[in-house]
Amino acid sequence: MVVAGAGIIGCAIAYELSRRGVSCLLLDSRRAGMAATNAAAGILAPLAEFRRPDALVHLGLASLRLYPEWVERLREQAPEVDVEFARNGVLRVAFDGEEMAELRAGLRYQAELGMELIELDGATVREVEPRLSPRIVGGVLCPEEGQVSNQMFTIALSRAARKRGVRIIESCPALGFRARDGRVVAVRTPQGEFACDRLVLAAGPWTRPLARKLGVDVPTRPMRGQMLAMGGMVTPIHAVVWGARGYLVPRANGLVFAGATVEDVGFRLRTTKAGLAQVRRAACELVPQLRHASEHFSWVGLRPGSPDGLPIMGPLPGWENVTVATGHFRNGILLAPITGQLIAQAILDGRPGEALAPFDPGRFTLSNTS
Numbered sequence: 001m002v003v004a005g006a007g008i009i010g011c012a013i014a015y016e017l018s019r020r021g022v023s024c025l026l027l028d029s030r031r032a033g034m035a036a037t038n039a040a041a042g043i044l045a046p047l048a049e050f051r052r053p054d055a056l057v058h059l060g061l062a063s064l065r066l067y068p069e070w071v072e073r074l075r076e077q078a079p080e081v082d083v084e085f086a087r088n089g090v091l092r093v094a095f096d097g098e099e100m101a102e103l104r105a106g107l108r109y110q111a112e113l114g115m116e117l118i119e120l121d122g123a124t125v126r127e128v129e130p131r132l133s134p135r136i137v138g139g140v141l142c143p144e145e146g147q148v149s150n151q152m153f154t155i156a157l158s159r160a161a162r163k164r165g166v167r168i169i170e171s172c173p174a175l176g177f178r179a180r181d182g183r184v185v186a187v188r189t190p191q192g193e194f195a196c197d198r199l200v201l202a203a204g205p206w207t208r209p210l211a212r213k214l215g216v217d218v219p220t221r222p223m224r225g226q227m228l229a230m231g232g233m234v235t236p237i238h239a240v241v242w243g244a245r246g247y248l249v250p251r252a253n254g255l256v257f258a259g260a261t262v263e264d265v266g267f268r269l270r271t272t273k274a275g276l277a278q279v280r281r282a283a284c285e286l287v288p289q290l291r292h293a294s295e296h297f298s299w300v301g302l303r304p305g306s307p308d309g310l311p312i313m314g315p316l317p318g319w320e321n322v323t324v325a326t327g328h329f330r331n332g333i334l335l336a337p338i339t340g341q342l343i344a345q346a347i348l349d350g351r352p353g354e355a356l357a358p359f360d361p362g363r364f365t366l367s368n369t370s
């Protein structure tokens with residue numbers, strides 16, 4: 001079994017396989033967890049851009065609810081790593097009546113979601129988070145949502161997987177495949193060929209060029225995100241704060257992460273003046289005092305997007321033993337546990353479970369191979 005791509009998704013799948021007694025080889029072209037996984041803000045918010053309870057929201061909720069048990073298990077299996085998991089709530093805020101109406105629209109689904117959502121007026125928003133702008137007219141607090149250190153969580157996952165027999169080889173890109181009778185039998189790399197009875201493609205936005213080598217279009221595309229770490233003042237917020245133009249995440253080290261742009265600019269992995277200015281503006285709109293904060297560092301990552309905004313997970317059309325897991329776009333950190341669980345189970349069962357149906361890679365493409 002080979003998993004190509006050791007971001008949080010590949011690591012979660014390898015970890016779940018190892019828990020089910022299947023050890024695998026995890027390949028990464030660079031260092032494990034250093035692409036989008038390293039760039040993320042770590043927000044665990046299935047209702048982040050919530051309109052109505054669709055397949056993605058339900059998947060996100062299921063994954064959020066797996067987090068406590070995953071964190072507990074990782075605490076035993078990689079006790080030296082603190083993954084900084086916190087259910088500190090996500091506070092969505094509105095600057096005018098229109099934004100508030102959008103937030104309010106979600107409230108009626110509380111019972112269906114089994115999720116507490118608390119509507120707050122502007123004054124109460126500032127009681128909860130005194131540093132927020134006086135221009136905020138109201139908000140909705142979801143206490144069950146929260147955050148994790150995406151970096152530490154992925155390190156813990158990869159260490160726990162290693163302890164269970166997963167072999168991780170870094171700086172070792174999958175370059176191509178050897179196939180026989182509709183099955184991939186080996187992965188070609190600069191370090192030679194690795195035989196495999198099953199293959200998982202979990203290479204983020206690079207899954208598309210990889211799948212093309214098997215004659216299949218998996219239409220994930222890179223969506224650039226730029227972020228800023230601000231600090232030098234007392235942590236101004238306690239919950240994750242989400243506005244229409246940006247968000248703020250209070251991290252355990254006292255810094256506030258401000259994000260993020262969403263740009264369709266191909267694989268161009270660099271920050272821009274305009275992008276960072278946009279992030280800074282949105283941050284200061286939420287907490288005006290951040291105007292005086294120092295900017296510690298900025299960074300950029302490429303989210304794996306998809307044409308319909310849903311992850312692309314399940315069997316690769318036309319191939320008996322290849323599975324895809326990508327397209328997690330803005331929610332890959334949130335969705336890692338449920339993805340690991342569903343994909344590992346699908347591999348063991350030899351077919352995808354019902355829960356994967358909305359995310360079937362076959363919804364976009366027919367295989368060119370037979």
Ligand SMILES: Cc1cc2nc3c(=O)[nH]c(=O)nc-3n(C[C@H](O)[C@H](O)[C@H](O)COP(=O)(O)OP(=O)(O)OC[C@H]3O[C@@H](n4cnc5c(N)ncnc54)[C@H](O)[C@@H]3O)c2cc1C
Pocket residue numbers: 004005006007008009010027028029030031032033034035036037038039040041042043044172173174175202203204205206207210224225226227259260300301302303304325326327328329330331332333334335
């Ligand atoms: C700025 C920003 C903020 C974000 N904030 C959040 C957030 O708050 N919450 C949330 O849930 N999500 C967030 N995300 C999204 C999240 O980071 C991604 O959805 C997630 O990291 C995707 O994980 P992945 O493993 O699929 O991809 P990646 O992390 O990109 O990993 C793919 C891996 O595949 C490797 N690879 C590529 N080609 C090959 C090859 N040929 N062979 C072998 N390996 C290969 C790469 O080196 C890489 O390590 C954010 C993303 C960005 C950019």
